[in-house]
Amino acid sequence: MDITKALTGIAAITRHFLKKLLLSRKAVITILVAAFVAAVMGYAGAQNGVGTSDGADLLDVLILFFFMPVLAMIYGTSLIRDEIDDKSITHVATAPLDRAVSYVGYYIPLALTVSISMVVVNTAGFLAFFAQVGLGGEALELWGEFTALVVVGSFVYSALFLAVSVLLKKPVFFGLFYAFIWEGFIGSLPGAIQKVSVKHYLRSVGSDWVDFGSISSFADATAPWASWAVLAALAVSLIALGALLFRETELA
Numbered sequence: 001m002d003i004t005k006a007l008t009g010i011a012a013i014t015r016h017f018l019k020k021l022l023l024s025r026k027a028v029i030t031i032l033v034a035a036f037v038a039a040v041m042g043y044a045g046a047q048n049g050v051g052t053s054d055g056a057d058l059l060d061v062l063i064l065f066f067f068m069p070v071l072a073m074i075y076g077t078s079l080i081r082d083e084i085d086d087k088s089i090t091h092v093a094t095a096p097l098d099r100a101v102s103y104v105g106y107y108i109p110l111a112l113t114v115s116i117s118m119v120v121v122n123t124a125g126f127l128a129f130f131a132q133v134g135l136g137g138e139a140l141e142l143w144g145e146f147t148a149l150v151v152v153g154s155f156v157y158s159a160l161f162l163a164v165s166v167l168l169k170k171p172v173f174f175g176l177f178y179a180f181i182w183e184g185f186i187g188s189l190p191g192a193i194q195k196v197s198v199k200h201y202l203r204s205v206g207s208d209w210v211d212f213g214s215i216s217s218f219a220d221a222t223a224p225w226a227s228w229a230v231l232a233a234l235a236v237s238l239i240a241l242g243a244l245l246f247r248e249t250e251l252a
Contacts, residue, residue: 005097006097006098006101009097009101009102009105010101010104010105010108011105012105013102013105013106013109014105014108014109014112015109016109017079017105017106017109017110018108018109018112018113020109021075021079021109021110021113022113022116026074026075026078027117029071029074030071030117030120030121033067033071033117033121034120034121034124034125035124037062037063037067037121037124037125037128038124038125038127038128039128040058040062040125041055041058041059041062041125041126041128041129042128042129042132044058044129045128045129045130045131045132045133046132050129050133051133052133052138052139052142052212052213053212053213054129054213055126055129055130055133055139055142055212055213056142056146056210056212056213056214056215056216057213057214057215058125058129059122059125059126059142059146059213060203060206060213060214060215062125063118063121063122063125063146063150064146064149064150064153064199064202064203064206064215065183065184065199066184067118067121068118068150068153068154068157069157069178069179069183069198069199070179070180071114071117071118071121072114072153072154072157072158072160072161073157073161073172073175073176073178073179074175075110075113075114075117075158075161076110076114076157076158076160076161076162076164076165076175077161077164077165077171077172077174077175078165078172079106079110079162079165080106080162080165080166080246081165081169081171098247099243099246099247100243100244100246100247101243102246103162103166103239103242103243103246103247104239104243106162107158107159107162107239107242110158110162111154111155111158111159114154114157114158115150115151115154115155117154118150118151118153118154119147119150119151121150122143122146122147122150123143123147126139126142126143126146130143138212142210142212145206145209145210146206146210148209149202149205149206149209152202152205152231153198153202155235156198156202156231156234156235157198159234159235159238159239159242160178160198160234160238161175162238162242163238163239163241163242163245166242166245166246166249167241167242167245182197183197183198183199194220195222198231198234200220200222201222201227201230201231202227202231203215203218203221204218204221204222204223204224204226204227205224205227205228205231206218207221207224208221208224
């Protein structure tokens with residue numbers, strides 16, 4: 001494989017889809033989610049007696065627990081399927097660039113878009129709460145820790161939902177099941193079963209970083225090094241699987 005040609009192709013596809021995703025109608029969903037999170041956390045921050053730990057718990061529940069997999073699902077399950085439905089994927093199917101390389105060109109802008117969306121949502125909620133509680137050093141440290149967590153989570157969830165979009169013709173149904181049932185319910189059950197959810201390993205990493213809220217004392221946390229290994233292996237495996245399926249699947 002011509003590495004220079006592959007990198008040039010990935011860069012071109014990345015630029016195209018990053019602009020397309022950031023300016024798509026789905027960006028309105030990000031704005032609405034950010035407004036909702038800001039309203040909830042702003043209301044909570046206005047209550048008497050709340051502090052940094054309360055803000056950490058809200059970010060944990062609203063961002064890591066719920067909206068991160070949901071937004072990744074919304075963007076990830078539709079990116080390639082939308083291209084197939086409106087026939088614009090033809091230029092990828094007929095291009096001289098290896099389809100597996102083109103798939104990486106889809107993944108990178110998807111992961112960046114989800115990351116940007118989640119950073120916006122996280123920051124909106126953080127400012128709404130801590131502008132009232134206090135934007136001191138502890139609060140800014142907490143923002144940085146949760147920002148790092150949502151970026152890591154965005155890359156893993158994007159790998160998952162993009163691969164599913166190639167594997168299934170109706171990926172949104174799996175996406176809804178995974179985001180709301182698997183991550184939301186199974187991932188919250190006590191015991192070993194929660195270890196088959198992405199959220200478990202993200203919160204395990206967070207328990208090593210964050211010093212406030214329930215995430216800091218996550219009793220069932222996996223060791224940080226093991227959590228990083230699982231997240232990295234999962235992302236790489238899903239990207240490889242998705243690239244292989246994309247190369248072999250009929251895109252018409």
